[in-house]
Amino acid sequence: MRFPNNTALLLTAVLLIIIPKMDYAQALRFADEIITVRISENRARVTGQYLFQNPGQKPLATRLYYPFPITKDLLYPDSIVVNNMRSEEQLRFSEGPEGIYFPVRIPPKDSIWYQVVYAQHLTSNSFTYILTTTHAWNRPLRSADYIIKMPEKLHLNSISIPVDSIAQKLKYQEYYIHRDIFMPDTDLVIQWGKQ
Numbered sequence: 001m002r003f004p005n006n007t008a009l010l011l012t013a014v015l016l017i018i019i020p021k022m023d024y025a026q027a028l029r030f031a032d033e034i035i036t037v038r039i040s041e042n043r044a045r046v047t048g049q050y051l052f053q054n055p056g057q058k059p060l061a062t063r064l065y066y067p068f069p070i071t072k073d074l075l076y077p078d079s080i081v082v083n084n085m086r087s088e089e090q091l092r093f094s095e096g097p098e099g100i101y102f103p104v105r106i107p108p109k110d111s112i113w114y115q116v117v118y119a120q121h122l123t124s125n126s127f128t129y130i131l132t133t134t135h136a137w138n139r140p141l142r143s144a145d146y147i148i149k150m151p152e153k154l155h156l157n158s159i160s161i162p163v164d165s166i167a168q169k170l171k172y173q174e175y176y177i178h179r180d181i182f183m184p185d186t187d188l189v190i191q192w193g194k195q
Helices: 005-027 132-137
Strands: 029-039 043-054 060-067 079-084 099-106 110-121 126-129 141-151 154-159 165-169 172-182 188-194
Touching: 029 126, 029 132, 029 188, 043 099, 079 099, 099 110, 141 154, 141 188, 154 172
Parallel strands: 029 141
Antiparallel strands: 029 043, 043 110, 060 099, 079 110, 126 188, 141 172, 154 188, 165 172
16 A cells, blocks of 8 residues: 555654654563552552662653552542652642553653552452552562551451561551562452451
8 A cells, every 4th residue: 555755754753753652661660669558447548659760871751550459349549649759749640440640750770769649448348459460561579568557456367468477556457568579470459357
């Protein structure tokens, strides 16, 4: 099929615009995460800190998709905040039906922590934090820490990843999980009951 010269030039220009953006997005690395899940009787609050790296020689700017577990028992978050932890800037994001998109900008040969905080109303004694999307990055996390905080009036029945240690805090139990070189094969699923 032949195109007029102007069409060929337009197609070439579009390809030149798209390919560099794809290359930069591929250069972004997801290195570490620290996740704190605070459970109450009918609510879960997640504070996620994520280290992204730009190993390239050029500045990197892209948008990331951040999914939420949405089920009949886990409603869409009623509060969401996204921060660049270096600049302490609160970032604007756009909402999708099961997640958000937020911008990431990292200078060459640099890394920046981003934070996502959200709260979900619970209609059962179970909570899921999505971990398996790490596979989309095609490399394991260098380091991952998960802290689950639960009031002492609740009892942890099960957790999908073995706990490394437990600490008693003021009116709370804290469950700690640490993994190095971690490629999750399951999401973090927490189930509890009343004491």
